[in-house]
Amino acid sequence: MFVEIITIGDELLIGQVVDTNSAWMGKALNDAGFEVIKRTSVRDREDEITDAIHQAMHGPASIILMTGGLGPTKDDITKKTLCNYFGAKLVKDKSVLEHVTALLKQNNISMISSNVDQALVPDNCTVIPNKIGTAPITWFEQEEKVLVSMPGVPQEMKAVMSDEVIPRLKDRFEADVILHKTFLVINNPESVLAERLSEWEDELPHQLSLAYLPQQGLIRLRLTARGKDHPFLEMVMLKEVEKLLELLKEDILPEEDASMNELIGKILVQKGKTLVTAESCTGGAVAASIVAVPGCSSYYKGGVVVYSNAMKQQLLGVKDETLLRYGAVSKETVIEMAKGALERMDSDYAIATTGIAGPGGGTAEKPVGMVWMAVATKDKVVTLLQNLNRGREQNILRSRNSLLILLYKTLREE
Numbered sequence: 570m571f572v573e574i575i576t577i578g579d580e581l582l583i584g585q586v587v588d589t590n591s592a593w594m595g596k597a598l599n600d601a602g603f604e605v606i607k608r609t610s611v612r613d614r615e616d617e618i619t620d621a622i623h624q625a626m627h628g629p630a631s632i633i634l635m636t637g638g639l640g641p642t643k644d645d646i647t648k649k650t651l652c653n654y655f656g657a658k659l660v661k662d663k664s665v666l667e668h669v670t671a672l673l674k675q676n677n678i679s680m681i682s683s684n685v686d687q688a689l690v691p692d693n694c695t696v697i698p699n700k701i702g703t704a705p706i707t708w709f710e711q712e713e714k715v716l717v718s719m720p721g722v723p724q725e726m727k728a729v730m731s732d733e734v735i736p737r738l739k740d741r742f743e744a745d746v747i748l749h750k751t752f753l754v755i756n757n758p759e760s761v762l763a764e765r766l767s768e769w770e771d772e773l774p775h776q777l778s779l780a781y782l783p784q785q786g787l788i789r790l791r792l793t794a795r796g797k798d799h800p801f802l803e804m805v806m807l808k809e810v811e812k813l814l815e816l817l818k819e820d821i822l823p824e825e826d827a828s829m830n831e832l833i834g835k836i837l838v839q840k841g842k843t844l845v846t847a848e849s850c851t852g853g854a855v856a857a858s859i860v861a862v863p864g865c866s867s868y869y870k871g872g873v874v875v876y877s878n879a880m881k882q883q884l885l886g887v888k889d890e891t892l893l894r895y896g897a898v899s900k901e902t903v904i905e906m907a908k909g910a911l912e913r914m915d916s917d918y919a920i921a922t923t924g925i926a927g928p929g930g931g932t933a934e935k936p937v938g939m940v941w942m943a944v945a946t947k948d949k950v951v952t953l954l955q956n957l958n959r960g961r962e963q964n965i966l967r968s969r970n971s972l973l974i975l976l977y978k979t980l981r982e983e
Contacts, residue, residue: 570742572598573607573630575621577637577647578721581610590636590726597727601735602744604795606630613638618650622716631714632738637721639704641683647718648691648707655709657691662705665690669703697733701725706733715741748794748802750810751782751826754817755974759783762790769816774805785963786970787829790821822977829973830858836980837868842917844976846872847885847910849897850924850940854969870916875906881923885909898924898935900952907945919945920976922968927961938964942972944979951979 574594580586588610595605607630611617618638625633638647652659666688673680687703690696697706697717702725709716717734719726738744754762759781763770770779776796782789792809794802814821824832837844846856856872859865873884878897881887886909887902895901903923911919924940931937938958944951953975955968 570603570632570744571630572603572605572632572634573609573625573628574605575618575625575633575635576608576610576721577613577618577635578610579612579644581637582612590721590723593723593727594634594636594730597730597735599747599749601739602747603632603738603742604745604747613644613646615646615650615653618647619654622650622654626711626714626716631742633714633716634734635716635718636726639718639720641687641703648689651694651707651709651716651718652691655691655693655711657693659689660692661688662690662696663688664698665696665705668698672703697729697737699725699729700732701728708737745795746797746799746802748799748806749791749826750806751789751791752813753822753824753827753829753832754788754790754820755786755822755978756820757788757817759788762788766813766816769809769812773809776802776805777809784970785959785967786974828862829970829977830862833859833973833977833980834862834865834868836977837918838864840917840980843868843870844918844920845870845910845914845916847906847919847921848872848874849876849881849906849922850926851922851965851968851972852876852926854965855920855922855972858969858973870914872914873910881906885913896935898939898941900941900954903941903943903952904945904950907943907950911945911947917946918976918980920972921945922972924955924964924968926964926968927958931958940964940968940971942968942975944972944976946979946983951975 574591576588576591581588591608598605609621611621638645669684669687670680673684690705691707695708697708699705702720702722704720706729707718719729776794778793780791782791794806796802814823822832848855853874859869875881875884878892885906887905891901891905903921906921906923907919910921921943922940925931925935925937927937938956940955942953953971955971958964
């Protein structure tokens with residue numbers, strides 16, 4: 570069953586607010602068996618909102634979900650636009666007014682005329698309560714299509730989607746079964762991976778499809794099955810996953826839909842080992858990725874960001890002669906950084922980065938994008954050189970991912 574999402578608000582189009590609503594809705598709907606096929610964003614202009622509604626109502630989607638433009642201010646015109654489109658007039662809803670009154674009183678906010686107007690709803694819609702906000706949700710049905718208008722405030726939208734809208738849609742429409750399996754693939758650029766999988770992909774059953782989701786330094790592969798028969802889809806999916814694992818062998822990580830930092834955390838917990846970080850050019854990006862995993866305190870002891878040579882010496886014990894002879898961006902320096910972190914923070918594993926993120930600071934010998942990475946244990950140090958300039962932000966992200974992959978490989982080999 571197809572869905573179109575329409576988001577309303579100038580702030581979304583000028584970059585003032587990032588549209589996280591659509592991403593959350595897409596996942597929630599997909600989990601429920603509904604497929605989002607289109608997302609449209611429009612300004613707070615009646616003609617543009619009307620045109621978006623008209624296009625959606627005459628498109629392939631049976632469900633149109635709108636967010637935004639339902640507040641008490643003059644630029645919130647969605648409700649009025651919906652009345653004009655569906656030939657309705659605004660009427661006061663007693664239950665909505667009682668809810669708004671109680672909610673404002675609870676928050677010590679005075680009731681003014683614009684708050685009272687929140688209780689006005691189109692007379693030909695079904696009103697869905699908004700338990701945590703003042704703007705009511707409206708549900709329209711026309712020509713076998715459903716249009717639902719919700720607030721743009723994320724917590725209000727998420728609450729009503731979870732508690733009211735998705736359950737009602739499942740009662741109203743027959744949802745499909747949609748299954749996903751997602752894997753991380755390393756050691757393969759996207760074009761190389763596509764070539765390796767070409768024959769297998771061409772022979773996939775019609776119920777299955779494959780998507781490549783490249784990131785800096787790795788690729789996520791998503792295998793999707795769609796249909797009505799859940800057991801059959803699971804069986805077909807399992808057979809193809811077995812073929813995929815055999816094709817890619819050590820280049821595919823068999824743990825389904827886990828990030829690299831999550832996989833590293835699982836292994837460290839299983840081993841009962843600890844980890845520390847020493848970063849220069851990545852500026853804490855590696856540490857931030859590690860601590861994004863809940864429960865990381867059981868294996869991550871901490872880290873340092875040492876940008877200057879003086880800090881590399883003082884905090885990690887990097888030798889003055891090493892820096893003078895080889896420079897801060899060198900294999901020798903990153904080894905001493907990793908060893909110093911390992912010893913001074915008393916850990917089982919230490920990882921380190923030093924390089925030139927850019928856009929300035931590069932030379933002919935050491936250009937922007939050159940990054941040395943190291944993983945150290947008490948018995949050995951493994952290093953990796955990255956020398957690819959994709960701009961400062963991407964250089965940092967790629968270095969972070971490459972180092973985590975290097976750590977993962979080291980952990981897995983042991």
